[in-house]
Amino acid sequence: MSQLPEQSAGPSVPTSADVARLAGVSRATVSYVLNDNTTVRISDATRRRVREAAFDLGYVPHAAARSLRAGHSRMVLLPAAQQLPGPLHQRFFTDLQTDLRRLDYTVVQYGSVGLDADEAVRAWAELRPVAVVAPGGVHLTPHRTGVLTRSGAKAVITLGPQPVEGAHALVLDQREVGASAARHLLSRGRRSIGVLMPQDPGLAVFAGPRLAGVLRAVETSGAAARAEPLPLAYEEEPAARLAARWRTLGLDAVIAYDDEYAMLLMRALQDAGVGIPEETAVVGAGDLMLGRLLRPRLTSVRMELAAAQPPAELIDRLIRHPGGPRERHDLLRARTVVRESG
Amino acid sequence: MSQLPEQSAGPSVPTSADVARLAGVSRATVSYVLNDNTTVRISDATRRRVREAAFDLGYVPHAAARSLRAGHSRMVLLPAAQQLPGPLHQRFFTDLQTDLRRLDYTVVQYGSVGLDADEAVRAWAELRPVAVVAPGGVHLTPHRTGVLTRSGAKAVITLGPQPVEGAHALVLDQREVGASAARHLLSRGRRSIGVLMPQDPGLAVFAGPRLAGVLRAVETSGAAARAEPLPLAYEEEPAARLAARWRTLGLDAVIAYDDEYAMLLMRALQDAGVGIPEETAVVGAGDLMLGRLLRPRLTSVRMELAAAQPPAELIDRLIRHPGGPRERHDLLRARTVVRESG
Structure with missing residues (x-):
């Protein structure tokens, strides 16, 4: 550690009274100006003076005090991004945040890493959000949803592979x-x-339903076909072991969990001399750039999130009409982009 | 959209008085029990009764009201994870969150997507955090740091490639x-x-200093060597164009921005018949699994975050002693893992 020049010890917190004094106006005027209240006639010059005084003093309103006065907050709690990994979710959350801000909500992300579900829900409730979007991984029971609604949340919405009783659902099936x-x-x-089947426990919530989708497609196809799960850790050594006994498995195709697992297995199969796609077709998921860089180029399931109504508008509507029936919206669209590997 | 069974309209919010009534104790007792105040002698049976009543009613204390009463919060604001991408940062933030929770802080992540720096800092200040860890990308000027400290933040800490005047710095050089x-x-x-040099503007804050590091290493080496920046978008087509004119550039080595860019360029160079590493050595950064799956296996710079004191303890100390000198801690360690590509 090295020391930089002195940081001044905690200065006193400026208040709206300080702003009023500096700008030479009443506290009510400060409140009208800083809350963008346009029903009161205040000259542009005065508005500018108040804003400049607030800026010079570094005054910002207190969100908690304001929400206590108003009896409700404008805070929407989103799960921290790492709980729903991948570029697809990142883009979704980025858009959702931008759109919610445009609707004048304060967007706060909350990680539940290291907390059990009850602790996470209590921590969320303590912040008194007006809406909570919770990841599918945290199992919102009806009781836990009740904790959130009784603490003032107008809308509790799950985002994940399955809907949860008592909450609205944005479903990524x-x-x-x-x-x-x-x-x-x-x-x-x-x-x-x-x-x-990846061995990372955080991925089980996605991998299980994907396997179920494969099994159902095989069953309903009418073909004399079969599908079987193959556990694989994301490491070179287990991939090489799986490749070494590949021909004993009698498989002519493999669906990887995602493009990175597909790359791991393809490398191991190619090193073991298994022909792709002649002997075994390989399909990834996620349609990442890296799949296009493989030889043969990787066939992959592309996922898109689409909604009839932009999710931010949907959440805003659920907040403003909290008594309505629970809603379910399916967002995930999947289609296979065919390249060379299968 | 499909409709699920009815969600009950906003029930009334339970208060500590409701908990006191149900448990048959005073409101003070409820407060002592739920705030884990052990200085007051309360029987285990009573503590259990209060906790059960709170659970049954779904009562949770109001973080904002509590921080208003206490005059300060226990909220530490972290940047949303997508602003510092990559597994390295994700692990860092996961550990930091877990450790801060263990020290009884409330950890909240705040994205500044779609906000300019002034808006972001105001939004942070409105939440009245006791500490803010801000990404290097948002340029904290001394004025903006002042907005945060005057709103009650005891510690303002940047996390990024460079320190910022007026704030403590966790530097990833x-x-x-x-x-x-x-x-x-x-x-x-x-x-x-x-x-x-990646063309994603979000990466410039990392790519610029990395180039500076290359240039300085070349200068100080004493060798008759040179280095030059090569802009490249993360797309196949520009990579192929760059590879087609590769031999006119007279380069015998290339440092990619990261392993994914290295994979992109290696594929293009190999498709163009450029020998790796004979004609051109390729070095990536990040030491991802995918680099080990390439042929030749990718040489890559491994990064690690190491600190003399765990960052959560450091932040806690800075909060408890807000008047001290500003501190700088260098966290990033880098070493090249040599494989086959260069």
């Missing part, structure tokens, strides 16, 4: 990802499909 | 990443080094 890949492989005449 | 790669290449006799 992962079964469609597996089903799309399986339908493609079946249409190409593949009949024995392995499904890579 | 990216120059060391470039310098490590360049020193390795120079030691292998490479003398003309291209440095891939």
Whole structure:
């Protein structure tokens, strides 16, 4: 550690009275100007003077005090991004944040890393958000949803693979990802499909439904086909072991959890001399750039999030009409982009 | 959209008085029990009764009201994870959150997507955090740091490539990443080094210092060597164009921005018949699994975050002693992991 020049010890917190004094106006005028209240006639010169005084003093209103006065907050709590990884979710959250801000909400992200579900929900409730979007991984029971609504949340919305009783649901139905890949492989005449299952416990909530989607697609196809789960850790050594016994498995296709798992397995299969796609077709998911850089180029399930109404407007509507029926919106669209690997 | 069974309209918010009534104790007792105040003698049976009543009613204390009463909050504001991408930062933030919670802080993440720096700082100040860890990308001027400290923040800490005047600094000095790669290449006799510069504006804050590190390493090496920046968008087409004119550039080595850019360029160079590493050595950064899956295996700069004191303890100390000198802590360690590509 090195020391930089002195930081001044905590100065006194400026108040709206300080702003009023500096600008030479009443506290009520300060409040009208800084809250953008346009029903009161205040000259532009005065508004400018108040804003400059607030800026010079570094005065900002206190969100908590304001929400206590108003009896409700404008805070929307979103799950921290790492709980729903991937570029797809990141873009979704970026857009959602921008749109909610445009609707004048304060967007706060809250991680539940290291907390159990009850602790996480209590921590959320303590912040008195007007709405909570909770990841599918935290199991919102009806009781926990009740804790949030009784603490003042007008809308509790889950975002994840399955809806949860008592809450609105933005559903990313992962079964469609597996089903799309399986339908493609079946249409190409593949009949024995392995499904890579990642061993990261955080991914089980996605991987389980994807496998279910594959199994259902195989069942309903009418073809004499089968699918089986293949556990695989994201490491070179287990991938090499799986590749070494690949021909004993009798599979002619494999659906990887995502493009990175597909790359891991393809490398191991190629190193073991297994022909792709001649002997085994490989399908990834996520349609990342890296799949296009592989040889053969990777066939992959592309996912998109689409909604009839932009999610921010939906959340705003649910907040403003809290008594309505619970809603379910399916956001995930999946289609297989066919390249060379299968 | 489909409709699920009815959600009950906003029930009344339970108060500590409701909990006191149900548990048959005073409001003071409720407050002592739920705030874990152990200086007051209350029987275990009573504590249990209060906790059960609070659970049954779904009562949670109001963080804002509590911080207003106490005159300060326990809220530490962290930047939303997407502003510092990559597994390295994610692990750092996960550990930091867990450790801060253990020290009884409320950790809230705040995205500044779509906000300018002044708006972001005001939004942070409105939440009255006791500490703010701000990403390097948002330029905290001394004025903006002042807005935060005057709103009650005891510690303002930047996390990024450079320190900022007026704030404590956790510095991730990216120059060391470039310098490590360049020193390795120079030691292998490479003398003309291209440095891939990503065109994503969000990465400029990392890419610029990395290039500076390369240039300094070349200058101080004493070798008759040179380095030059090569702009490259993360797309196949521009990579192919760059590869097509590669031999006219007279380079014998290239430092990619990260392993993914290295993969993009390696594929394009190999498709153009450029030998790796014979004609051109390639070094990535990040030491991701995918680099080990490439052929030749990718040489890459591994980054680690290390601190003499765990960052959560450091932040806690800065909060408890707000008048001290500003501190700078360098967290980033970089070393080149040599494989086959250069």
